[in-house]
Amino acid sequence: MSRLSDFLEEEIEAGSFPGGAALVGSRDEIFERRLAGAAAVEPSRDPLSAETLFDLASLTKPLATGALVRVAVQRGLRLEDPPGRFLPEWKRTRFEGMTLEQLLIHTSGLPAWYPVYAQGEGPVAYRRTLAGLEPEHAPGEIVLYSDPGFLVLGDVLEVFFAAPLDSSFAELAAAPAGSRARFRPARDPETPAAATEKGDATERRMVAELGIAYEGFRTGVVRGEVHDGNAFRRGGAAGNAGLFGTAEDVWRLARRWLDPGASAFTSDRTPGKPEARGLAWQLARGAGSAVPGFSEAAFGHTGFTGTSVWADPRLDRVWILLTNRIHPEVRPGDFHAVRKRFHQLALDEFPSPRSPAGLPI
Numbered sequence: 621m622s623r624l625s626d627f628l629e630e631e632i633e634a635g636s637f638p639g640g641a642a643l644v645g646s647r648d649e650i651f652e653r654r655l656a657g658a659a660a661v662e663p664s665r666d667p668l669s670a671e672t673l674f675d676l677a678s679l680t681k682p683l684a685t686g687a688l689v690r691v692a693v694q695r696g697l698r699l700e701d702p703p704g705r706f707l708p709e710w711k712r713t714r715f716e717g718m719t720l721e722q723l724l725i726h727t728s729g730l731p732a733w734y735p736v737y738a739q740g741e742g743p744v745a746y747r748r749t750l751a752g753l754e755p756e757h758a759p760g761e762i763v764l765y766s767d768p769g770f771l772v773l774g775d776v777l778e779v780f781f782a783a784p785l786d787s788s789f790a791e792l793a794a795a796p797a798g799s800r801a802r803f804r805p806a807r808d809p810e811t812p813a814a815a816t817e818k819g820d821a822t823e824r825r826m827v828a829e830l831g832i833a834y835e836g837f838r839t840g841v842v843r844g845e846v847h848d849g850n851a852f853r854r855g856g857a858a859g860n861a862g863l864f865g866t867a868e869d870v871w872r873l874a875r876r877w878l879d880p881g882a883s884a885f886t887s888d889r890t891p892g893k894p895e896a897r898g899l900a901w902q903l904a905r906g907a908g909s910a911v912p913g914f915s916e917a918a919f920g921h922t923g924f925t926g927t928s929v930w931a932d933p934r935l936d937r938v939w940i941l942l943t944n945r946i947h948p949e950v951r952p953g954d955f956h957a958v959r960k961r962f963h964q965l966a967l968d969e970f971p972s973p974r975s976p977a978g979l980p981i
Contacts, residue, residue: 628654641655642867644940647878651970675814679863680851706780725889731754732765733767763890771858801869815841821950877919898919901920
């Protein structure tokens with residue numbers, strides 16, 4: 621048994637998640653990848669396999685949406701442009717002054733979350749609802765992590781590439797990286813997926829707390845469909861969530877961000893604010909899952925389903941933890957503590973020659 625295996629087994633025993641995959645690698649190779657536990661415990665128990673796809677949740681933001689923005693910028697997309705340049709619904713709205721960059725770094729002023737589907741499902745209805753969404757702050761005022769902001773970015777990308785988001789991702793991001801990450805895995809019955817929450821319980825509660833009526837919640841265990849309700853009811857592919865993959869799939873996508881040419885996306889664009897944000901990426905300042913051993917150049921992201929990816933170009937390391945921690949229900953407690961234990965273990969087990977014992981970071 622390796623220490624990564626021990627970590628996974630210990631967290632499963634502690635009730636942190638039914639199953640998980642951990643991977644540590646560099647730009648060029650995977651040092652170790654381990655699996656443990658179950659892909660599902662309800663309605664039946666199924667073991668994890670190397671092919672099991674995890675719902676990556678908000679890892680979609682950097683790995684899919686951010687990757688496509690990176691390609692779009694190379695093809696002429698200007699981050700200082702407003703979303704109204706691409707979406708007619710946004711040409712004359714209360715969001716004048718908002719830019720694509722502000723959407724990417726979560727300073728747009730849009731709220732953290734809203735059940736867009738409650739006002740109508742599908743891309744057309746979503747655009748109408750998002751255009752009328754009440755902002756909570758002026759653009760640029762604060763960092764407020766926003767799912768609606770990335771829903772808007774997904775729409776912008778579909779207009780820019782004149783193609784559905786999932787098709788553009790497959791062609792322009794996944795294929796060049798050699799990754800099998802994908803949207804809508806349930807369309808391939810031969811591909812197993814880890815289960816997530818039962819009965820849309822979390823969003824059912826959140827919608828009720830907002831006093832909004834909605835009758836379309838799922839009732840069984842969600843498996844092979846994206847857990848996030850906004851992504852699911854948009855059609856399964858959205859700018860905020862919907863991507864599925866294995867730990868190796870994530871590594872193949874993430875390692876491309878270690879290239880020097882990606883630094884414009886992974887550098888701090890919110891200096892002076894409590895939380896450091898790059899373009900679709902989070903940086904260590906203010907990040908609950910970061911550990912002191914990360915260098916100032918480290919960047920990453922987490923996902924509600926129990927996923928995370930961090931990379932550090934100075935240390936030449938990629939750390940990936942994928943779990944189904946919300947299956948069959950959301951577990952109480954601070955999951956960032958689990959992520960921190962993994963990151964510290966990985967740093968200890970696979971130290972970089974560029975660490976303080978070697979080159980300065």
